[in-house]
Amino acid sequence: MTIARWAPALVLAQITSLQVGAAVATRLFDHIGTWATVSLRVLFAALVLAVLPGRRLRRIGRGDLPAIAAYALVVSGMNLAYFSAIGRIPLGVATAIELLGPLAIALLAARGAVDIAWVALAIAGLALLTTPGGTSRTGLAFAVAAAAFRAGYVLLTRSLGRRHHDRTGLVAALLLAVPLWLPVGTATGGSRLLDATVLVLALAVGLFSSAIPYSLDLAALRHVSPHTFGILLGLSPVIGLGVGYLALAQTPGGRQLAGMALITVAAVGVVRRPPPSPAASAEPRRRAGNRPPR
DSSP states (O other), rough: HHHHHHHHHHHHHHHHHHHHHHHHHHHHHHHHHHHHHHHHHHHHHHHHHHSSOOOOOGOOOOOGGHHHHHHHHHHHHHHHHHHHTTOOOOOOHHHHHHHHHHHHHHHHHHOHHHHHHHHHHHHHHHHOOOOOOOOOHHHHHHHHHHHHEEEEEEHHHHHHHHHSSHHHHHHHHHHHHHHHHHHHHHHHHHGGGGHHHHHHHHHHHHHHIHHHHHHHHHHHHSSHHHHHHHHHHGGHHHHHHHHHHHOOOOOHHHHHHHHHHHHHHHHHHHHHSOOOOOHHHHHHHHHHHHOOOO
């Protein structure tokens, strides 16, 4: 019960950590490029999580491998698409577009008119945040791809978290992704990967944009619905704009500030909305069970 109560705070902590890691990643692009940055991010995230307690890799069976492999592919695609986007468009805009994936899940999981209203409000805020103008079309395309991968990530993370009540599935997926990305990083980054500055920045990226947020997602998605999770992620562009302003000197305009306000209201509304009572959710099942056979 205590963890469930703090689940929204875990999501907000995940968002903040992810945005800080993304801001650091933009510093790496000039040194080693996007592909090598993703490679080091996966490597260091896997190493950090592998040495920490909370994983039992020996308990993984053949039946677990399809889900773990799918998770590894989705995480790899999400990382590459998102990092390619933030290398071309502002951090807050890329984060806002990526949010379309979780918001689509939130809309599909909506329980009624009030839930749909919160999603609509978040989408309206998202529309205000996303003001392309002269924004790179390639960057926008990568952000849309990241949104699709993000939707799959939310669903697979929830499934993986329920199947393994620790970080076993997450660690296994990242370890599986490492041999896929290391040749890519070596080919694109070369000897620059051994530079001390690059390694320090890569460790920070792996920690703040992968190891910490992925672990928090696993914990949060055991206790919040995909709908609530999707709306809470609506705060990602807000935090992304703040981090972009402080770390990257990316100043938001009036439309973006208005969008931040709408998304914040939607997030607060869905968090304050009480979950359906067990009795209410069980009533339709009782009715179906009492219905006479045809």
